[in-house]
Amino acid sequence: MKAYVFPGQGSQFKGMGLDIYQSSEAARTLFDQANQIVGYDLTRIMFEGTDEELKQTIYTQPAVLLHSVVLALTTDAFAPDRFDVSMVAGHSLGELSALTAAGVLSFENGLTLASIRATAMQRACELAPSSMAAVLGLPDDVIEQICAGITDEIIVPANYNCPGQVVISGSLKGIELAAEQLKAAGAKRVLPLAVGGAFHSPFMESARDEFARAVEAMPFSTPRCPVYQNVNAQPTQDPETIKANLIAQLTAPVRWTQSVENMAAAGATEFIECGPGKVLQGLVKKIVPSVTVLAV
Template identity: 45%
Template structure:
């Protein structure tokens, strides 16, 4: 049963925490079985890593990406097992777009695990540690942030990379250029402009080598037409052709995440409720800032999941 006013959104890097999904795993066997599937692809115990490891370990991009994909897919399977309504649309923030592709039937979960592990490794490798940076800018409109980046570049790379909500934009690039852009944004009237604890300048031109290296692996993986439309980060539209989706997933690595536009596209198509399918509540918070009419649910705990299933039943 599909709820025509419901969309699922899947979080990206930054939502991971040691001990996440422990309560859900105690109630839903789908959590453990999904983590077991991922572990067999990765060659290490992913559940043990996220329960007994260190925050530092799970913050390594190569580990974060398969971990968050697995957590999101596990919760989606728990939702389905609980009899939750099928969404009419899906979207994912950055890495979360891969979770959306699995949920919509575009690719097999084990193939996605292998791809995102490689995606994380290549993205980490593309820029040596310390040479790239990201920063959050609060309280400036998109155009002002873009102008500040142009003024601060001075031949280096710095650009707006995550359009998260009106007045919240993440910038990224070479460390020195990001530092200059932070000062330029503050001078332009930003309420805050602060560096983020991220290991690489994601979604910039500096990531193009990673995209080029991942492209053959994406190309050789079987993609299907989506059973549920996915709104893509690159252009905030759905795509039905598997080859076009492959191209978008390569481009996504070095292109901005147009999250505000993605959420507005869903709301404009009749979506009234969002379920954030993954750990944390970042996307639910952003949704309320993008469109106050949207009702957002989180399903990280059994109680939240049960409540959201009931609230979104048609």
């Protein structure tokens, strides 16, 4: 069984999508439509922009979704008349890409929601200083206990990426306090991440509210295959459940480890990354070493 997985923010790179733009007429049409949908020259930023420009959340999220969805929609596996995908999942922003590829959202609405999400999260980041850090080499429960024990600052587990790699999210002081305790508990490393703010934490509450209004106003269709969502790592094909989980995701942790484990338990033997970079291929192989990992 084939599972397609879609990356999130952090997988972007300068020149992303240019190869498929130059080689596929269908891709060119979608890229050109995307510029009209978002209201600025997104493809110029992807193809020619500086690294700093591409790292800005307001551009990164639409760019990663666009690259991922164009790959999916120009791949035979996602063609409506010969759909050959058993299940999909996306990491954080990638969940929107997965929903668009699986037919829950139209191309226009998927890209519109990515742009709204990015803008809302950027605004939330500007309200208060916050950040994230990757914790390597500690069990999940130890990280959870240490974060829960810091009560005078906001600090929470944000991304369960793979065994031995969890990202924490919170205030700058919270990151500092947690890092000290995590290292004392035996963490191999605690690496600050170059991000705009504390994603998947209470710092994103204002973004969640803004995003929720946009999601509720959009039509959601039944996906062509089960979608494993970040908030609970469970499959669903119910549009209303998908909406609720997509909204909750902004302030809830990304349960990627659990999602991949559940997809493998449901019969997935091939995990195919659809989007820029190779991050998810590496994570999947660490979570379930027995499966085959590929890229579109």
